[in-house]
Amino acid sequence: MRTLDQLKPGEKGIVGYLHGDGSIHQRLLEMGVFEGSEIEVIRYAPMGDPMEIRVQGYHLSLRKNEAALVEVEEVP
């Protein structure tokens, strides 16, 4: 299973399991990153981190170590 930080710019996926139970976990959920959400990687910042994704129709920036909590499945 790949995690979100392993996707390349332009790749899409469906959010699978979301690890953790702390504040990052809850914030991701509130921002629309939860099981079943469609997600697309837009780009990585010039220094390689953080990354920009599109979810729920808007753009969200998150760090790679946070993206590593998000398992991503192939778009069917």
Added chain:
Amino acid sequence: MIKTIALVGNPNVGKTTLFNALTGLSHVTGNYPGVTVERKAGKVQLNGKTVEIVDLPGTYSLAARSPDEMIVTDLLLGNLSSERPIDAVVSVVDATNIERNLYLVSQLRELGKPLVIALNMTDIAESHGIQVSPEKIACEIGVPVVPVSAHKNVGVERLKEVLSRLTRESADAVTPVPTYPEAFNREVDALTAHLVTHSTKLGRKVPRAEAFRVLVDKGGYAETRLAKALANGFMDDLSRRRERANTNGSLASLEARSRYTWIRKIVAAGVTRPETRVITWSDRVDHYVTHKVYGTIIFVAVMAVVFQAIFSWAAPLMQLISDGFTALGGLINASMPDGMLRSLLADGVIAGFGSVVTFIPQILILSLFIALLEDCGYMSRAAFLMDKLLSKCGLSGQSFIPLLSSFACAIPGILATRTISNRRDRFTTMLVAPLMSCSARLPIYTMMIAAFIPGTHVLGGLVGLQGLTLFFMYLLGITVAVPTAWLLKKTLLKGETPPFLLELPTYKWPQPRTVAIKVYTQGREFLLRAGTLIFSIAVRDAIVASVSDTADRDAQLGALAKEESGAYLRNSIIGHLGQAVAPVVRPLGWDWRIGMAALASFPAREVVVATLGTIFNLGSDVDETSQGLRATLRDATTPTGGKLFTIPVALSIMVFFALCSQCGSTLAILKRETGKWRWPLFVFGYLTTLAYLVSFAVFHITTAVGWGSV
């Protein structure tokens, strides 16, 4: 009857623009007690009755992780005794981004208060091919939905009309949606009932919506606060309740799934989207602005303009203001008889007011840039680009602009930290901001360098030694700030790494009205808040000084001539104090005169040049370009006849001033922004210690390598 209305919404949805459109310029700002959250309220006329509108900080959710975030939740729940209870809620929703916006709406829907949705940016949504039907959404959610275009003032009257018809009873028709599993609802009810039994101990009745947050937000602030108040067995009991409430994954994920299920139903009924997503101009702009090469170039260019503006565009204005106040002080000195009243007016009122007003050009220019960058959406891109760099010292990309601004002046820099969402990051940034070499340090650098650093070239004649020294002074602050910030985040301000989940909003043209109001309020607030503090300090100093002056009247009268004023100094209180200071500063290579100059420059470090002039017999009308002062300093000798100022001594002085916090205004602003005296005291303590130790090291190392005899 509705008396107080709260304006709630996600960040970047045009909430402030709507607030301004509703209230005009009538709003007042302040702080909520005990936290660093700005309170903004204004008045609006509804059917001839005055109603207060409170603009709450932008938030994505009512699940609070810190006291600052809890303000919104507490205010809506009526938990703040200092605030009037909220009678109705207006939720501002961005039509281009409706799913995520409705998440907060679903939480507001459960508060049992009358709710109105102000649907903003429908015009932009339409340009993206997204059709949102306010009627259908209103029907699905069961609350009024008013389409507005806040920046064009469209729909604002209609919103007022809807609000004027609201009554507290409007909420009765509201049924709680979305739906949760039976077991979960039961546990929220049970916890609510359990907490009611503790009402006397807590001093208040915990509402159901708060019990909901306590149950769901593991490690959240609602839980922490109750655990502290109730202590024994509360946490064990809570974790048992959490286990009973949900069997599948975390409660946070149960909440999110339930809410987004509800949201999907509304969106399916009220929103139509094009088959393929329209590539917006914002997407195209972002392709360049966050691009590896172009993005970096644009970023450097933007920062250069901002920096240049606060550093040099403001300078002539500041000079003009400062000259004006000096002239005014001179006028008073010339036209009034000598005495305490004159001293109070000239040295206290005029000089104090002048020292505050001088900062206004910098504050206004920086506020203007920050307002523009924030309003168009670039601020979050800057944070995106710089995050990696700042994450190395435990901060986030949001700290970059405040720190950069501090190179001009720490005061606008500290004010700019308000855009940092995490409190611990914000505090860390404020505490290291004074380390950035501000423009007030330049006079002491340039004077010392011109007098004592040889004008030779190094590195094959490419780099001038004087320029290099100046560069190192700037570098020193940054070099010290990195480990300091890292250390602060590991010790005093330690805690869980905050999530760096930053929305990158759609670019839009800045709204002149919003920008103008922001700049105006920042300027006004600076004058009122920092002004009163700095002003009172200046007046107090003037009184103290004039009292001691009167005591020394005879001595003073005999020392009117400038040459004699030096002699007077040596025999005066300052002179005696100097003898006490001497042993303290001797390890830095300084004599008592330098020590006194450093001590006397506490309120504002730029006065050290003038103080050195006075002490070394020149009168105080010298500045860093004075040939006379340079020559005098070069010729100054130690009691044993050797040269007082050697390169190690000059370096030691510069390094001390690069690191110390000889700035009363910065400390006053720190008190204002953190709400407590202990933070400015801490800053003063750690910076002075640091300055002393590094100067000591620099003096002894450079002496050891033989620079003392160059």
